[in-house]
Amino acid sequence: MKPLFYLLPVAAYLYGAVPYGFLMAKLIRGVDIREVGSGNIGATNAARVLGWKFFPVVFLLDLSKGFLPTLAARLLVGEGVGHHPHPLAVLAAAAAVAGHVFPVYLSFKGGKAVAAGAGAFIVLAPGALAIGFVVWAVVFALWHYVSLASICAAAALGASLWLLPGEPLGSGVYRTAFGTVAAVMVIFLHRTNIKRLLAGTEHKVGRSKKDDGGGGSSPRGR
Numbered sequence: 001m002k003p004l005f006y007l008l009p010v011a012a013y014l015y016g017a018v019p020y021g022f023l024m025a026k027l028i029r030g031v032d033i034r035e036v037g038s039g040n041i042g043a044t045n046a047a048r049v050l051g052w053k054f055f056p057v058v059f060l061l062d063l064s065k066g067f068l069p070t071l072a073a074r075l076l077v078g079e080g081v082g083h084h085p086h087p088l089a090v091l092a093a094a095a096a097v098a099g100h101v102f103p104v105y106l107s108f109k110g111g112k113a114v115a116a117g118a119g120a121f122i123v124l125a126p127g128a129l130a131i132g133f134v135v136w137a138v139v140f141a142l143w144h145y146v147s148l149a150s151i152c153a154a155a156a157l158g159a160s161l162w163l164l165p166g167e168p169l170g171s172g173v174y175r176t177a178f179g180t181v182a183a184v185m186v187i188f189l190h191r192t193n194i195k196r197l198l199a200g201t202e203h204k205v206g207r208s209k210k211d212d213g214g215g216g217s218s219p220r221g222r
Contacts, residue, residue: 008076008088009095012069016099016116019106020061021046024054034109041103042111044146044205059115062100066119069096074123084172085124093120094178101189112189114150117182121157124175127164132157144204147193150186158183 021041025033028050033041037048043062047055073092074085100116102108121129136153140146161172161179187194196202 005088005091008069008073008092012073012092012095013099014104015069016065016096017103017105017110018065018099019103019110020065021058021111022106024058025049028054034106040111041106043115062111062115063119063122065100066093066096066116067122068119069093070120070123085175087174090124090174090178093124094182096120097182097185101185112150113182113186114154117154117186120182121179125157125161125164125179128157128160128179131160140205145197145202146205147190147202148197151190151194154183154186 019041021043022033025031025046031049033039033045033049037045039045043055043059046058050058070089070093073089077086077088079086097113097116097120099110101110101113103110118129118132121132132153135156136149139152140149143149158180161176193202
């Protein structure tokens with residue numbers, strides 16, 4: 001178990017740090033994604049650079065950063081106490097998300113943890129993720145802000161881990177702690193978007209700047 005304890009989180013971090021949006025923008029358009037649009041390496045900004053048909057591609061690749069290391073850890077170490085995820089699987093998920101947000105390959109300046117976090121929670125807590133997804137879809141459908149939808153989804157997922165059955169502070173404490181920290185991280189990383197939302201200058205997806213009342217700032221991607 002000791003080699004796994006050390007190697008799995010390291011491998012999860014290194015895979016989570018792979019900057020798919022950055023690499024695709026460089027390979028396809030020869031553009032440094034950090035210097036255009038919002039400057040973020042996530043799927044939303046990549047879609048602005050490459051076209052919206054690339055959004056699902058980058059999103060799914062970023063989602064895989066959280067999903068694959070967490071799934072691999074869970075398959076290797078099995079279930080934890082009371083059928084909750086094993087602490088090592090939660091640690092692998094946390095390392096993968098940390099890699100996405102703080103990638104060693106890009107001077108530790110990465111994405112906003114939404115897609116990578118979603119991938120991790122497909123394995124760790126699919127019920128809580130489903131709640132977060134529904135909240136994301138409803139908020140986006142009503143207001144057309146990717147950032148607002150992501151913030152609300154993160155908050156819903158974090159809260160649901162405390163409300164769903166399964167002893168959140170018992171044998172499931174590691175998952176609950178990670179989900180809570182991840183939700184707070186997502187909201188914190190969207191702080192500039194929150195300022196623009198409050199100022200009424202955040203860009204709406206699918207709406208022109210004229211429709212938005214002239215707001216020219218684009219939301220940072222995932």
